[in-house]
Amino acid sequence: MAKTGVASTYNPREIEPRWQRVWEEQDAFRTDEESDKPKFYCLEMFPYPSGRLHMGHMRVYSIGDVIARFKRMNGYRVLHPMGWDAFGLPAENAAIKYGAQPAKWTYENIAYMKRQQKSLGVSYDWSREVTTCSPDYYKFTQWMFLLFYERGLAYRKKAPVNWCPECNTVLANEQVENGRCWRCDAEVTKKELEQWFLRITDYAERLLADLDKLEGWPERVKVMQKNWIGKSEGANIAFAVPELGETITVFTTRPDTLFGVTYLVLAPEHPLVERLIAGKETETAVRAFVERMKKTRDFERTAADAEKEGLFTGSYAVHPLTGERVPIWVANYVLMDYGTGAVMGVPAHDQRDFQFAKKYNLPIRVVIQPADGQRLDADRLTEAYVDDGVLVNSGAFDGMPNRQAIRAIAEHLKEKGLGGPAVSYRLRDWLISRQRYWGAPIPIVYCDDCGIVPVPKEQLPVLLPDDVIIDGKRNPLTTSESFVNTTCPRCGKPAKRETDTMDTFICSSWYFFRYCDPRNDRVPFDPEKVNRWMPVDEYIGGIEHAILHLLYARFFTKVLYDAGLVNVDEPFARLLTQGMVLKDGAKMSKSKGNVVSPDEIIEKYGADTGRLFILFAAPPERDLEWSDSGVEGCFRFLSRVWRLVDQHLDLFADRRPAQPKDPAAKALHRQLHQTIKKVTEDIDKRYQFNTAISAIMELVNAISAYPDGADRGTLAEAIEKTIVLLSPFAPHIAEELWHRIGHADSVHAQPWPKWDEAALVADEVEIVVQVNGKVRDRVVVPANASREEIEAAVLAQEKVKAHLAGKTVKKVIVVPGKLVNLVVG
Structure with a gap:
């Protein structure tokens, strides 16, 4: 290879701060509001200013920055803002512990973390920075x-x-x-x-149904939200309480078992409990039970293995269809904030009710018999029968399949004004x-x-x-x-x-709208500006926010849509939930002593190395195991790219056009375009940054192995395009190298390289030659060679002739473009 002499040394501590200053002075990443380019809103979840960035932050910001830079280079006007979810209890706790005012503590942390973010070289438009604890923000909260x-x-x-x-x-x-x-x-x-x-319950059905619109969301996040909303279809059933002139409404998913009710159970917090026990012998005991339940945690009361506890109130309700008196109990396993705070006890067909009835010697009545002719006897049941069957002891509904009876009984209750079909949600x-x-x-x-x-x-x-x-x-x-x-x-x-x-979740439920118009002092945002940018095209953050933040943000967006303030009813078109950063198999934490700070990595290796490693070590949705040797390997790779460019500066001083005609130039030209296609699709379609970086590394290997006598223009083109391909991942070194090869403008302002489909087609292919299934040789043939031409080329090889000496070729198996297997005897 032609070289310019001793190469300079890659020194990120010198080049990274310098380019960060240049980008800031040039306002390089200010959002383009005016052009008619297609828009792309790239957003990472904004952080709480706890004081220090951790590796989870570094990972999410690196992912977002690759996407934002890639989209700019592909002709999009990109909105890529950052801010601070700055209210919250830690600031108050710091005030108690250290005597620091929450505002002072918070803003000092913001200043430090902002310096850290800038040291990562992330391409934020800082003119749009929002801070939720600032009066100009919380005014609009x-x-x-x-x-x-x-x-x-x-x-x-x-x-x-x-x-x-x-x-x-x-x-x-x-x-x-x-x-x-x-x-x-x-x-x-x-x-x-x-x-x-x-x-939010007014929006439960829309929040559930509209999950189907979110094709760009991970399925597991949508499932988590569906489960949290918790839609149940069934019936409301009214049980009259004559002594109070009241009605207890029960929601059940199993109205088919209504004739099997032998008791009702209320949550201890139910508003009718006090009136039901007033003047009864049970009054003192029930009141004490209620007080004890208030101090017992919900998950302890409702756990599957928790002991079922309850007391009879001394009062009765009336069964809506039979007129039978039904005793009313209070029990630990019924919660006021689920359903109506009242359930009907059907011990023959619900395991929890069965356990409760057995404990307190309450009647058990079978109302569903198996369809196979087996007959259940209430006195001999050892567990509830919860499978399908046909109704018995159910009046006019006897003989009806229970699944059919669910709807039939619900409609019958509706006709009689005693309830009817209903939907309940777990969401409160x-x-x-x-x-x-x-x-x-x-x-x-x-x-x-x-x-x-x-x-x-x-x-x-x-x-x-x-x-x-x-x-x-x-x-x-x-x-x-x-x-x-x-x-x-x-x-x-x-x-x-x-x-x-x-609740601070209010602040983070609308901040993505404020970024579209962050300095408006009259209203939260100008709808016209919001409608130019929303929805967020790519939202990036941790899976731990799958329920709380994302559900609340969706709720806010729907309310603003209904109010006519925005024209989208879902805020985030695509969602990328990155995995955690682990060390020694565990999440990094101070208590475990396994924390690696971004500051340490930047000081020792530079931000580009940290970014490259964290993007290369695992696909973004997977957990990433920290590796010191992996970080060192990424630093060595960047150093190698530096030397490769530095040693070939002469190519760019006397730049020649690429003429990939000789075999080596053709091969490098083809690999360059294969790499452009691979990197482009891995970023744009799959967000598989690790395989994109791997492809760039393979291209660098090919450049390093390029022979001295081959076309120099092709080599220069490959080096130049490598710098561009590397720029979203390692922006500082790419910017420095871009200028070192003679460019005056920014590498990040370049159009993204396009691959040439024709260049992807190989002129020649290497064929593996097997004799009786064992590899004996390799032969290069034209890519479009016929079967006969391939067979002739193989049989002409000296090594093949040696293996065939004295033997008869019985069969020739040709797999075009891959192998030839000669079966001999």
């Missing part, structure tokens, strides 16, 4: 709350809530994991409080009240004369006060008299502000 309130989707009620005694705040059901707080891991208890809710309304300081204040005022009064939008934001006491023992906002005491916006009389703040 409050605006969103008022929109929901105006549309009847925000309401306040007293309810038993999940209470974290350590965080001193309410948790949504989704934020309770195995009975513990998702943030601090403290045991969660129940507490009755006036709380604000959003009616979204509890958004939090007894915290560091969150968006709920813009509501309480007036003795006017009641609940929303703060007018022109008076937003309701600002967080500074004169609060943050000690972890109370809601900090209640300690600020200047905040609590206000005037009613309607009548002007003294009033009190709402002291709860909003």
Whole structure:
């Protein structure tokens, strides 16, 4: 190879900061709003400013940056923003622990993490940065709350809530994991409080049905959301309670078993329990049971292996179809926030009911017999019969197949005004009240004369006060008299502000709209600008957000769509959920002592090496095992690319056009175009960055092996295109090398290379030659050679002749383009 002398050394610590400064000075990644290019909105989930980036951040940002850079080079106007999900309890905990104000702690962390992000070389448009704890953002989070309130989707009620005694705040059901707080891991208890809710259940069916639109989402995420929404089809059944003049409504998926009901069970929290036990002998015992259940975690009450406990209330309901008196019990395994908080006990055909009935000696009545003629006897049952069959002891429905009876009995109840077909959802309304300081204040005022009064939008934001006491023992906002005491916006009389703040998931449920118009001070966004960019074309983040954040963001989008503010009803067209970064087989964590910091990697090897490794080591959806040797290998590869370019700068000083006519030039030209096609399709269609990088590595091998006497123009073209192909993955070294070979503009402003289909077709192919199935030689033949020509070329080979000496060729098997097997005897 022609060389220019001793090559310089690859030094990422010198080139990376320099190019980051150049990109910033040139505003290289500012969003193109004006052109008529097709749009591409690339978004990674914005981080909580905890203080330091970890490898999970590095992975998700590297993935997003490859996609954003690739799309720009392919002629798209790209929106690629970044911001901060900046409200939340950790800032408040830091205030308690260190005495630091949450705002100061948060903004210092943001500044540090932003420097880290810039050191990764990610192509963000920082002019669109949003910070959810900034008044210019949470002003519109409050605006969103008022929109929901105006549309009847925000309401306040007293309810038993999940209470974290350590965080001193309410948790949504989704934020309770195995009975513990998702943030601090403290045991969660129940507490009755006036709380604000959003009616997400009004959208349950649309949230479920529209999952079918999301063809670009991983199937497992859609399944997780379907299961969380939890649609059940069945019937509502009304059981009258004459002594109270009330009705207990039960939802069941098995109305076919209605004639098998021998008792009803209410959740201990059911509002009728107090009235049912009033004046009864059971009153004291049931009340004590109810209090004990309030302190017992839901998952303990409902676990499959949990002991079923209950007490008779002393009251009865009336069976809607038989008129029979049905005893009413309370039990631990019924929850108020599922269904109606009441279930009908059918012990012959439900295993849980069977266990309960056996424990408390309650009647068991068989109403479904197997279709095969086997006869079940209630006294001899050892477990509930839950399979299909035909109805017995069911009045006019006797003899009917039970599946048919599900609909028939539901319709019969509807005709009689005693219930009817119904759908129930596991999904509950979204509890958004939090007894915290560091969150968006709920813009509501309480007036003795006017009641609940929303703060007018022109008076937003309701600002967080500074004169609060943050000690972890109370809601900090209640300690600020200047905040609590206000005037009613309607009548002007003294009033009190709402002291709860909003769940931080509210902030992240609409931020992707704000990025489209981040400096608007009148409204959250200009619908015209949002409609130019939405939906997000590629959304990237962890699988841990599959239920909470994604479901809430979808809900918000549908409400904004119904309000006529946006023209999309789903926010994210495609979703990429990247796997975790592991070390020694476990998720990186300080407690395990297996943390590798992005700062360490950047300092030692450079950002490009870290990015390349994290993209090369595993497909994006798979967990990635950290490997120090793998990182070193990626650094060596980049160093090799550096040397390869540096040693051939003469090619670009006297650039000749490619003329791939000699065999070596033809082979390199073909491999170059194969690589362009492979890398393009792996990024664009499959997001298989690891195989794309592997193809570039193979191309570099081929360039390194290129003989000195072959066409120099072809070599120059291959080196130049390699730099372009590498640029989305390792942007700094690609930019440096691009300029070193003589270009004045940015490599990231280049059009993406196109492959030539004609170049992909090989002129010649290598054929494996076998004798009796064993490889004996290889022969190169024209790619379009006929069977006869291939056979003749094989038989002319000296090595083949030697193996055939004294033998008879009985059969010649030709697999065109691959092999020839000579069967001899």
